Structures are given as structure tokens and as C-alpha cells.
Amino acid sequence: MMNFKTLASAAVLLALPSLGLAQEADVTPPNEEIGFIFTTFMFLVAGFLVFWMAAGFAMLEAGLVRSKNVTMQLTKNIALFSLAAIAYYVVGYNLMYPGDAWTMDGVIGAFKLAVLEPVGLAEATPDLTYASVGSDFFFQLMFCATTASIVSGTLAERIKLWPFLIFVILLTAFIYPIQASWKWGGGFLAPGIDGQVDFQDFAGSTVVHSVGGWAALAGALLLGPRLGKYKDGRTVPFMGSNLPLATLGTFILWLGWFGFNGGSQLYMDTAGNVADISRIFANTNTAAAGGAIAALLLTQILYKKVDLTMVLNGALAGLVSITAEPLTPTLGVATLIGAVGGVIVVFAVPFLDKLKIDDVVGAIPVHLFAGIWGTIAVVFTNDAATIGQQLYSIVVVGVFVFAVSFAIWFILKMTMGIRVGEEEEITGLDMAELGMEAYPEFTKG
Secondary structure: OOOHHHHHHHHHHHHHHHHHHHHHOOOOOOHHHHHHHHHHHHHHHHHHHHHHHHHHHHHHHHHHOOHHHHHHHHHHHHHHHHHHHHHHHHHHHHHHOOOOOOOEOOOEOOOOOOOOOOHHHOOOOOOOOOOOHHHHHHHHHHHHHHHHHHHHHHOOOOEOHHHHHHHHHHHHHHHHHHHHHHHOOOOOOOOOOOOOOOOOOOOOHHHHHHHHHHHHHHHHHHHOOOOOOEEOOEEOOOOOOOHHHHHHHHHHHHHHHHHHHHHHHOOOOOHHHHHHHHHHHHHHHHHHHHHHHHHHHHHHHHHOOOOHHHHHHHHHHHHHHHHOOOOOOOHHHHHHHHHHHHHHHHHHHHHHHHOOOOOOOOHHHHHHHHHHHHHHHHHHOOOOOOHHHHHHHHHHHHHHHHHHHHHHHHHHHHHOOOEOOHHHHHHOHHHHHHOOOOOHHHOOO
């Protein structure tokens, strides 16, 4: 009898002809499908990079709040992402991308559920010049959820959980998609049929980041500062619970931003598009570095010591600043654009404190102020942008988002209250609202 080794060798020899035939077979998809496949793949990869930013926001916020409020921030971040996913599916996606089905032409999209292609594209006629609906929905959802994450950090340590989550639903289902449709959905801020110059916002310095900033500002004004934050005309610093976590969160956000900006190229079907994506990655990275270095140097000059939290936010401000146009700048110009964002943060944080606007993590300077700067900076490198159109669009989006957000926060405040009681705030939201602590070993034997 042949042993096992002999039998195995015979089986391999018998299989060789069929293996050769498989290698020789033409398994290349038709040319018209190649772009569809690669762009779809890009959206999926970029989408899960942007999804990873949710972890970045959670870690950043967990590190910058006090230990008695960490569990609340983690709860808010997992809940807001989950709610955004459902709200965007139920109404947000088609409000943002209505196609020809506008409820109010160029202003309000369609109120209907998002629908994916059939399994395996059976009996479907997809647009092979673009990407799958599923990949586009997945990618765009991540931007929507990011907007809600921005609001969370500003209002930390004193806001009730459920009013916040109600606001998140309205933000992700209606506010964000409606204004985003004006630019990205073919609305009145998009190119006109007469070829007029349109609003330039490549990946959303205004459409995403300033929207989160305006919504956070409206909430902060109605919510008021934390107890003891401002005393006798001075600002009392509240130190974060875990700076290693905050630093980790910043690096995660930095990583996710490559998907945020790179995926916004929207096509990966030609050598030119792939080269542009590479250029976007490089510019995104150097803008973050510029923002961090500017904050590093400026805090040393102003305070005689480097402030790590400012450096972290400086990097994020650099990222926000380059988001409106990460393709056209040179590496040097991208670095400068990011550096200006870092400078803005260093001056804007104490400016808000002078106004007694309590922003726990610095989200308003990073996402609103740097978002405005980045949108204006487009005119320096992109000939399709004009300063008038950029400013007009910033104002239109800002007025809409702030006014609607303020109205919603005001209604929530009048009906169910948005702020925890004084005793609950002193105790900490972890125990008062959730009954559990992130670091129980520090308070219990």
C-alpha cells in the first residue's frame, strides 16, 4: 500500500493541470466595471478610517474631562454614533442626496429611507461610472456621525444624557443633511447651470466641522459654564483625567483624517485620481504637523511652558483647516494653513473663557474657528473659489445651523431641562446619571 506522502504527491500532480487552467483563465472584470470596483473599495476603506475617528473622539474626550465624568462621555459617544447610523438611514441620506426628488428645489431633499442595491446587483443597472450605493451611504454616514461627536465634548460635565441624545437625532437626521445637500447634494450652494463659481469645500471644513461647532456653541450658551469654572473674573483650570488617553485620541483622529480627506476625492478610477489621493494624504499630514508645531512654539512663548492640550488641539485645528482644500496646496502652503489653525486655537481658547463660554475640550476653536479659516484659505490655492462666495456660504450655513440648534436646545431646556442639578454636577455625571464609574479603584477600597 502507498503511504500518505505518496498519495499526497499524486494528488498534487493531478491538480496541477487544473491549477494552470485557472491561472490562464480571464478573470479580469470588464473595463467599465474596474472604476466602479476601485472607487467602491476606496469608499469602504476610507469609511472605516473615518469610523475609527469615533474612537478618537471618545478617547480625546475621556482624557480631557475629569475622572468623575469619563463614563458619561464614553456612553454619549457610543450612543451618538448608533443613533446617527439609524437617523441617517431613516431620513438623513436622501435629504442630503435627493437626486431629482427635492421636496423644495435646491433647499430640502427627499423624506424617505435609504435603499441599497439588490444582492449581487441582481436585475440592477448600477452607475458603473461611480460606486455602489452601499459604499457611498457607509462613507457619508461617517461624516454625519463626526458632526455629532464634535458637540459632545463642548457640553461635557454638566449636560443630561437624554436631552443631548434627542438633539443628536435631530442634528443627524435633519440639520446636518439639509445644509450638506446645499453643497454636496446639488443644492443652491453647488455649481449652477450657468457655470457660476460655486462654494468650495472639498471635505467639509464648513459642511461638517463648523456645523458641529455652531451646534456646540448654541448649546454652550444655553447650558452655561461648569460650576466653579469662572470665579472673581478669572478662569479656574479643570485638569483632564488622562492625558495619555487624550493623546491617543488625537493620533486616532489624525489617522482617520486620511480617510476623511482622501475619500473625498470621490473617485479612484484613474491614475490621476490615485495620484491626487496620495497628494491629499501628504497635505493632510503636514497640515496637522504645522498646527501642532505652531501651538507647541506659541504656548512656550506665551506661557513659558508647553501646553500639551493646546498642542493636541493645534494638530486637530491643522487638520480641520486643510479639510476645505487638501488637494491644491503645495506641502509648504498646507503646512502654513495648518499652522494658522494651531495659532487660532491658542488664542481662541482663552478668548472663549473671557466670554465665559465653557468649552471643555476646545471643540469650538478647533472645529468652528479653524473651520472658518480653512474655508477662507481655499481662495489662496484654488482658482475656482472666490472670497465672496466662500464668506457667503460660511454665513448661510452658520446662520441656519446656529439658529435651528439654538431653537432646539431652547425647547429642550424649557420642556425637560438640559442641565443636571448642582449636586449631581459636583458628584459627577458618572454616578449621578449612570450609577457607574470609569475608575472605581480610585474612590473605593
